[in-house]
Amino acid sequence: MTAYQELAARAARMTAINNAQGILGWDNETVMPHGAAETRAESLAALALVHHDMICDPKLGDLLEEASGEDGLDAWQRANIREFRRSWLSETALPPDLVEASTKAVARCELRWRQARQEDDFAGLLPSLAEVLRLQREIGKAKGERLGLSTYDALLDQFEPGLTAERITVLFDDLAGFLPDFIGAVLDRQAGEPAPAEPQGPFPIPIQKDLAKAFMTTVGFDFERGRLDESTHPFCGGADNDVRITTRYDENRFASALLGVMHESGHALYEQGRPRDWLNQPVGRSRGMGVHESQSLIIEMQAARSHQFLSYAAPILREAFGGEGPAWTADNLYRLYTRVSRSLIRVDADEVTYPAHIILRFRLEKAMIEDDLPLADLPAAWAEAMDDLVGITPPDDRQGCLQDIHWPGGAWGYFPTYTIGAMTAAQMFDAAKQAKPTLPDCLAEGDFGPLVGWLRENVHGLGCLYEADELLVRATGRPLDASIFENHLRQRYLEGI
């Protein structure tokens, strides 16, 4: 057995463990009885330890070294070694006591956060959040030393390899220059039109479920290798060849469940479209959280909220729910699902204001990691940035800096991927339309073939063969460019295209 073959065998075994973790994770959120929580946590911890032991095997470094020197490896195999080394470097960069300290601090802080958010008590959260921040800094420093990155870039790298604060700053500054005036212009335009009408329920949940599955089939979800279920917080999880998405239903509104399903279906198409021959190898994984988010947003934001798709979907929805009247026209639904408002909560934000919520979080978390913003000053800095970017200030911290779990949860460096994903989605959708001119007309007939075909060829089927930058340049002809996203917003929200 060559060193490369030995590596591939080890990767397959680690993937098998990851797949077990994925299914247990799904089970946790969907069907597990409450009383099993502690037992399940033990199982997940045992599997994490098994996986960690596998990647920390002292022989692995030598195998990677040796395999890199082997002759006759093709591009996929070389990329496979590169990706294996990448996760090996990252996962072995941290001393075990730092991992343990961080795990414990996060568990404590998340618990504290649930209470602090409820009670609007930032001061009460401060000590445990400061501890998480301190440990995130240490983690970033340790990984950064190993990977040759700055502390914050090392945190970013965990979610989107190769992404740097320098790069994000250029892109986000461009967007931050564009958004405030743009939001004002969109709101002015909306004010000059009659408000869209809300379809009136109730919308029976069995019908919502049938529609969700029908739309999943429309976009190309493969039910032979995946499922749809329910959970409090929708997600895309599961395992290779077993991609499980969830949604939640509300009898009074169907849009949240169905657009949520479109979003998760975008993630799922990526997972189901990864290269079959490399599924259990590092090179067969998805490229990163930014690219992943772009795939969900292409389906949910670019395609499903388009005039074309809504002209296909409106009569289906109207018939399924027995709806009547002007609320059910494609045009009304389009205006409803592209409605913009200045709002305080990120997860409820629309496509236009969402990036503003992200830009401020990126700026603040970077400043905190780099010790340029004392944690105690976060609430004030948050309010100021909200005012600048969204044009609204939170009346309290619950609707301000206490709203998200990411920081208490130790996911520093994650936020930027949401907006990197949105920009990437716009740029890819634009390129796909140029490559497949019938794409919009096909959406109007419920045919996602041209779009998903383009994504499979240019994104899904490539796994980690290329770095994220190269993937995008190959797919769209240029690096990530904020102006394409801005053009998309301008066309949709000012020109009504």
Added chain:
Amino acid sequence: MTAYQELAARAARMTAINNAQGILGWDNETVMPHGAAETRAESLAALALVHHDMICDPKLGDLLEEASGEDGLDAWQRANIREFRRSWLSETALPPDLVEASTKAVARCELRWRQARQEDDFAGLLPSLAEVLRLQREIGKAKGERLGLSTYDALLDQFEPGLTAERITVLFDDLAGFLPDFIGAVLDRQAGEPAPAEPQGPFPIPIQKDLAKAFMTTVGFDFERGRLDESTHPFCGGADNDVRITTRYDENRFASALLGVMHESGHALYEQGRPRDWLNQPVGRSRGMGVHESQSLIIEMQAARSHQFLSYAAPILREAFGGEGPAWTADNLYRLYTRVSRSLIRVDADEVTYPAHIILRFRLEKAMIEDDLPLADLPAAWAEAMDDLVGITPPDDRQGCLQDIHWPGGAWGYFPTYTIGAMTAAQMFDAAKQAKPTLPDCLAEGDFGPLVGWLRENVHGLGCLYEADELLVRATGRPLDASIFENHLRQRYLEGI
């Protein structure tokens, strides 16, 4: 850390892996999409290997030795070491190449069996079944040498530790002397009465589900630590604090689903009643397959098919399904669910003839393992034994020696546990009624409290603290005794009590 503490920590980790396997196994049978089968098999194989590596750790033998010599251990701790040593001895007895050869031979033979059964082609199955038999003999020999047991006893020991062929022979010979005439007498008695009436459906599946859950609650199933789902083959599985049973529904008959649920609930009560403080340790496990089967049969056969419980259940069933007429009386349902007939298929057999099916399988498999019966002669030997014991001969091998997966599946030594379970159930139920005289009247009110309380105290909560024999003697005052089971059959089927 003492050697005992180190052992306990290792046991907890192994249990955490077992629990993960249990949930993945449940997922396989209930919700997994077809296309995930291969990926799932990889995960289960990886977990099996992880578990195997843990138990084959060369340090384990020394730790067991050292812990056994420690002072100050209580009875539970000493039993814990004994049970840990038992599984260690058994799992490390086999050379890895024998395990691998057996796994492969079983996989081939099961596949071949599905076809052979369909085509009634015993000759076609013979070569692969011979290979499984040969390897089972080797496995029995290797384990037997390690454990100081004969080859067949070593196979038995895998399913019910401590059970021997000598013991079974005495019990089964007693029963075999009783059954043929008894079956004749029961059929004569039945012939002298009008046949019971079948309630006429359809019986809507949502109603069957609600009833299943209601009856589970009645017997004491804890839904905070368990679930009910559907699968092709009903089972009780899952994990500690997460006991998952399944059933299958047929709109034309409700009894199969509901009595099946009672059966699995009996297994589940055992699992949910194991000692909480020892759940993740060897001593906290269930005692063996025979004892486990006794718990399902106490609920399904002894309690649920009693006059008392059926007098409680009949009006509930009638009301839920909107039934009318004489088919819905408690007396009719009693006669329906205690109907006896000479039949060919074990899984469809009634309480009276079932043991005859088992006795013949025990005799035949023991003879084959001990080389006293050539495999080629199995069909003829089967037909003869069926004629002797059940009074009917199969027209073909599909309804004869090809009907069960156990032998192709490598589960030699498993069959006897079904009837050991039935005898144990009768003996325990008898003892429980003596200890709790209100037990039958309580069943008539849907109150399983006295029965389940007795089971928790005398069986469930004891885990593996005692060997199976001692468990039974402590609970019932004597070792397993075929005459109690025979008395039960006589009372129910001849005296109608």
